[in-house]
Amino acid sequence: MNDMTPIKATTPKDWETDQEVRWCPGCGDYAILKAVQRTMPEIGATPENTVFISGIGCSSRFPYYMETYGFHTIHGRAPAVATGVKLANPELDVWIITGDGDALSIGGNHTMHLLRRNLDCQIMLFNNEIYGLTKGQYSPTSRIGTNSPSTPYGSVDRPATPCAFALGSGARFVARGFDVSKNLPEVLKAAHAHRGAAFIEIFQNCIVYNKDVFEDFAAPKGAEDQQLWLKDGEPMLFAKGLKGIALDGDALELKVVDVVDGDWQAAGVIVHNVTNRSIAHMLVEMRFGEFPMALGVLYDDPRPTFNDAVVEQNRAVSEGKVADLSNLLVKGQTWTVADGPEL
Amino acid sequence: MATAFKDETGGAEAPTQSEAVVIRFAGDSGDGMQLTGGQFTLSSALAGNDFATFPDFPAEIRAPQGTLFGVSAFQINFGSSDITTAGDRPDVLVAMNPAALKTNVGSLREGGLIIADTGEFSQRNLDKAKYTANPLEDGSLAKWQLMAFDISALTLESVKPFGLGNKEALRCKNMWTLGLALWMFGRKRQPIIDWLNAKFAKNRVLADANIAALNAGHAYGETAELSGPLKQYNVEAAPAEPGVYRTVTGAEGISYGLVAGAQLAGLKMFFGGYPITPASAILHHLARLKEYGITTFQAEDEIAAIASAIGASYAGQLGVTSSSGPGIALKGEAMGLAIMTELPLVIVNSQRGGPSTGLPTKTEQSDLYQAIYGRNGDAPMPVIAARSPADCFNCAIEAVRIAVRYMTPVMLLTDGYIANAAEPWLVPDMDAYKPFPVEFMEHVPESGRFLPYERNQWGGRPWVKPGTPGLMHRIGGIEKAQNSGHIDYSPANHEMMTKLRKMKIDGIADDMPEQDVTLGEDSGKLAIVGWGSTFGPIHQAVRRQRAKGQDVHHIHVRNIWPLPRNLGDLLKRYEKIIVPEMNTGQFKTVLRDQYLVDARPLNKVSGQPFTIAEIEAAIEQALA
Numbered sequence: 001m002n003d004m005t006p007i008k009a010t011t012p013k014d015w016e017t018d019q020e021v022r023w024c025p026g027c028g029d030y031a032i033l034k035a036v037q038r039t040m041p042e043i044g045a046t047p048e049n050t051v052f053i054s055g056i057g058c059s060s061r062f063p064y065y066m067e068t069y070g071f072h073t074i075h076g077r078a079p080a081v082a083t084g085v086k087l088a089n090p091e092l093d094v095w096i097i098t099g100d101g102d103a104l105s106i107g108g109n110h111t112m113h114l115l116r117r118n119l120d121c122q123i124m125l126f127n128n129e130i131y132g133l134t135k136g137q138y139s140p141t142s143r144i145g146t147n148s149p150s151t152p153y154g155s156v157d158r159p160a161t162p163c164a165f166a167l168g169s170g171a172r173f174v175a176r177g178f179d180v181s182k183n184l185p186e187v188l189k190a191a192h193a194h195r196g197a198a199f200i201e202i203f204q205n206c207i208v209y210n211k212d213v214f215e216d217f218a219a220p221k222g223a224e225d226q227q228l229w230l231k232d233g234e235p236m237l238f239a240k241g242l243k244g245i246a247l248d249g250d251a252l253e254l255k256v257v258d259v260v261d262g263d264w265q266a267a268g269v270i271v272h273n274v275t276n277r278s279i280a281h282m283l284v285e286m287r288f289g290e291f292p293m294a295l296g297v298l299y300d301d302p303r304p305t306f307n308d309a310v311v312e313q314n315r316a317v318s319e320g321k322v323a324d325l326s327n328l329l330v331k332g333q334t335w336t337v338a339d340g341p342e343l
Numbered sequence: 344m345a346t347a348f349k350d351e352t353g354g355a356e357a358p359t360q361s362e363a364v365v366i367r368f369a370g371d372s373g374d375g376m377q378l379t380g381g382q383f384t385l386s387s388a389l390a391g392n393d394f395a396t397f398p399d400f401p402a403e404i405r406a407p408q409g410t411l412f413g414v415s416a417f418q419i420n421f422g423s424s425d426i427t428t429a430g431d432r433p434d435v436l437v438a439m440n441p442a443a444l445k446t447n448v449g450s451l452r453e454g455g456l457i458i459a460d461t462g463e464f465s466q467r468n469l470d471k472a473k474y475t476a477n478p479l480e481d482g483s484l485a486k487w488q489l490m491a492f493d494i495s496a497l498t499l500e501s502v503k504p505f506g507l508g509n510k511e512a513l514r515c516k517n518m519w520t521l522g523l524a525l526w527m528f529g530r531k532r533q534p535i536i537d538w539l540n541a542k543f544a545k546n547r548v549l550a551d552a553n554i555a556a557l558n559a560g561h562a563y564g565e566t567a568e569l570s571g572p573l574k575q576y577n578v579e580a581a582p583a584e585p586g587v588y589r590t591v592t593g594a595e596g597i598s599y600g601l602v603a604g605a606q607l608a609g610l611k612m613f614f615g616g617y618p619i620t621p622a623s624a625i626l627h628h629l630a631r632l633k634e635y636g637i638t639t640f641q642a643e644d645e646i647a648a649i650a651s652a653i654g655a656s657y658a659g660q661l662g663v664t665s666s667s668g669p670g671i672a673l674k675g676e677a678m679g680l681a682i683m684t685e686l687p688l689v690i691v692n693s694q695r696g697g698p699s700t701g702l703p704t705k706t707e708q709s710d711l712y713q714a715i716y717g718r719n720g721d722a723p724m725p726v727i728a729a730r731s732p733a734d735c736f737n738c739a740i741e742a743v744r745i746a747v748r749y750m751t752p753v754m755l756l757t758d759g760y761i762a763n764a765a766e767p768w769l770v771p772d773m774d775a776y777k778p779f780p781v782e783f784m785e786h787v788p789e790s791g792r793f794l795p796y797e798r799n800q801w802g803g804r805p806w807v808k809p810g811t812p813g814l815m816h817r818i819g820g821i822e823k824a825q826n827s828g829h830i831d832y833s834p835a836n837h838e839m840m841t842k843l844r845k846m847k848i849d850g851i852a853d854d855m856p857e858q859d860v861t862l863g864e865d866s867g868k869l870a871i872v873g874w875g876s877t878f879g880p881i882h883q884a885v886r887r888q889r890a891k892g893q894d895v896h897h898i899h900v901r902n903i904w905p906l907p908r909n910l911g912d913l914l915k916r917y918e919k920i921i922v923p924e925m926n927t928g929q930f931k932t933v934l935r936d937q938y939l940v941d942a943r944p945l946n947k948v949s950g951q952p953f954t955i956a957e958i959e960a961a962i963e964q965a966l967a
Contacts, residue, residue, distance in 0.1 A: 048810055048812040048813070048814075049810055051809045068815055069810075072820065074677060080654070082654060083651045083654060084640070089659065109644060110646075318633050321634035329599060329773075330589060333388070333590075334587050337391070337583045337584065337585050
């Protein structure tokens with residue numbers, strides 16, 4: 001008898017549940033779900049050691065469709081629940097599924113602190129720039145002027161930039177993708193390979209309340225001109241190599257430059273270095289239109305994780321100590337009342 | 344009798360015998376009154392007295408010096424018989440400045456002793472305390488005995504050799520005063536000297552100066568031939584069960600009880616907390632006990648504190664969170680999640696005066712409705728209330744037991760008074776506690792199908808740790824189908840699940856002791872029904888009234904929800920019911936609702952505990 005259970009390779013099918021998927025037909029969430037189910041076997045994940053934790057919103061139904069452990073929590077609190085799960089059992093592979101309203105509005109505080117602490121997990125923020133499940137109100141990422149039931153004359157407040165928020169909160173891994181992108185599994189794999197909090201913004205098309213809002217860069221037609229897929233160690237080129245991103249040294253900001261005869265060095269195009277935090281700050285702030293949309297792994301520079309630090313401190317301060325409750329109770333000053341005749 | 348302290352003997356030679364004495368130390372926030380009180384408590388414990396304490400301090404950390412709102416006080420009642428309250432009215436008031444005198448002298452019993460530091464009764468301090476004339480000189484304190492002398496100057500004199508600055512030297516005043524108090528009650532100085540040596544181990548000069556001040560205060564009592572009211576009193580040791588004793592505060596009792604509960608359940612503990620008065624002490628205690636398998640997590644807010652604890656419970660540890668009223672309010676939605684997902688969780692609420700920020704450092708019992716009812720939806724949750732610092736230990740163990748057996752969050756109520764107050768505690772023998780080890784589900788049951796919401800004999804569902812092969816499942820706050828746990832909004836299912844959740848909690852009443860009569864018989868003219876920290880004053884008031892022949896009985900309820908099975912029948916055997924509470928009548932309303940009994944309120948919401956006399960007066964009035 002061999003008591004070693006061989007790890008059976010999984011297939012995408014093994015990660016599907018028997019539950020009927022309840023998203024609107026055509027929703028971008030379907031593509032993301034497929035991408036995740038395709039990625040899990042490739043990263044060697046096991047269903048029993050994987051936990052998907054979500055908040056509230058359309059995207060947060062995600063765990064019900066993954067044949068893993070899953071916890072559909074309350075609005076905005078998935079990062080806090082995930083922190084308890086990971087600290088209680090650091091062996092678990094924790095994925096947080098959240099949306100723009102869940103992660104940046106009601107749960108903004110938890111998202112910030114999870115990133116600051118650097119809990120080892122993946123955070124997939126489905127950004128559709130709208131509140132879908134509550135029927136279409138504008139969200140913290142909606143563009144100025146968004147018409148919605150709660151903003152019938154157009155929204156007037158400035159939107160948040162999720163990746164800039166993440167980086168500003170101390171994230172050590174920031175990436176971007178979009179629902180139907182063929183590159184999404186690669187982005188997810190990179191996030192999973194990063195030890196620490198890995199923040200992934202995924203642009204997701206809400207076909208009912210905010211249809212095609214990312215079409216300017218996500219549409220297959222013209223994608224070459226509008227998408228800058230970043231790769232570590234490679235020049236930041238787009239538009240079939242005819243354009244690139246360079247640094248304007250005087251203004252200390254990025255600029256688009258033309259590349260002539262493929263000589264990107266001469267054009268001053270930057271080579272992407274995923275550990276360069278200064279450039280990462282500029283990439284997340286690049287205004288789409290003037291620039292292409294920066295996609296892929298924008299920043300990846302691991303640091304010690306919160307869960308490792310907690311486990312290590314628990315271990316170190318417990319070393320050599322005996323957990324004897326009876327001793328603990330008589331620590332400090334005590335006195336004895338003797339057994340004897342009635343006083 | 345808490346007030347047997349009387350000036351009965353004429354001479355100062357033989358110590359006066361007293362059964363019990365109440366002494367209150369009052370001074371400026373910066374005068375170290377809490378430390379003085381704490382050390383005097385320790386000396387009472389070592390002398391074998393029974394005691395109860397009441398620390399009463401302002402919410403401001405260091406209020407402006409000399410002001411009325413900056414007064415910090417510590418009261419201790421110690422004696423040779425059973426002590427359950429900090430005492431109604433002090434026999435001795437130590438007033439370190441005019442503000443302390445003004446805010447405290449009103450509660451001193453007539454004929455009681457005032458010890459005042461004349462050195463602090465400057466015009467400036469009298470103005471700050473809003474005195475138009477010096478009360479030490481104008482005869483306004485005539486109904487009390489007054490011992491006024493320049494403690495400041497005497498302290499400065501005693502610490503002169505150590506070359507401290509004036510400000511630092513004056514900070515030794517509290518030790519001088521403590522020295523005098525130790526002399527008055529014939530206490531040993533050595534334990535306090537040991538404590539000072541340990542406290543100032545890194546600053547020899549401060550240790551020596553404080554010890555010198557302590558000795559000087561003691562010597563002052565010994566040698567100053569005063570013919571005034573200052574004299575020695577002897578309080579005999581109280582009879583007590585044999586065994587090893589220590590002092591315990593409510594926060595310590597809760598912390599140790601949680602540790603014990605987790606051990607008895609065979610679980611590691613995860614404590615998610617956020618700083619809030621008066622609950623933070625529990626986080627502080629547990630943060631130092633990592634070797635007991637405890638992870639403490641100071642979360643970013645109250646919601647994250649409970650949410651992380653729920654996450655830890657989901658992952659197979661004992662999740663615990665703690666707060667006070669405002670923080671408990673923030674945790675409300677997450678409590679609902681724990682109820683819906685049927686995960687064990689202990690929520691400690693150290694109640695304080697409310698609503699809103701209310702009275703952060705003062706005590707109240709006004710979160711009872713919040714504990715029983717304060718969530719959206721039909722969200723039943725067990726509630727247990729501790730009656731004293733020592734009782735906190737057993738209540739915490741019981742909260743853990745119920746949480747893990749019934750897969751439910753449990754609210755454990757204590758209050759600001761219990762949390763900070765100290766009393767002697769017969770250290771429990773842990774071998775006497777029966778373990779209640781948790782059994783996680785680790786395999787697909789023999790029926791061949793794993794159902795995450797299938798119920799066991801207790802009405803609870805299986806607890807499965809993520810990481811267990813073959814038992815992957817999804818839970819969440821959306822209504823669940825019975826057995827399968829799949830999302831199910833159907834009307835019949837919601838009705839059934841609502842009833843199942845209620846039945847599970849109601850059923851806990853079968854698994855807990857029946858309600859007993861704490862003092863008296865199981866029928867009669869008047870029952871005084873209490874819960875939580877009003878135990879002490881109610882108990883003493885009933886005892887005194889019974890000694891006078893009154894037909895009055897004390898019923899103390901520990902299990903607030905569900906209520907003990909027999910409570911309704913028991914209450915109906917008394918002609919009258921009075922429910923003293925530090926709120927406007929919350930438990931009274933619950934009892935009326937549950938049993939249709941004519942429970943009458945006796946309420947106090949001043950931020951101060953009941954006095955025995957207040958409850959005695961209510962008994963006398965009801966039976967007149």
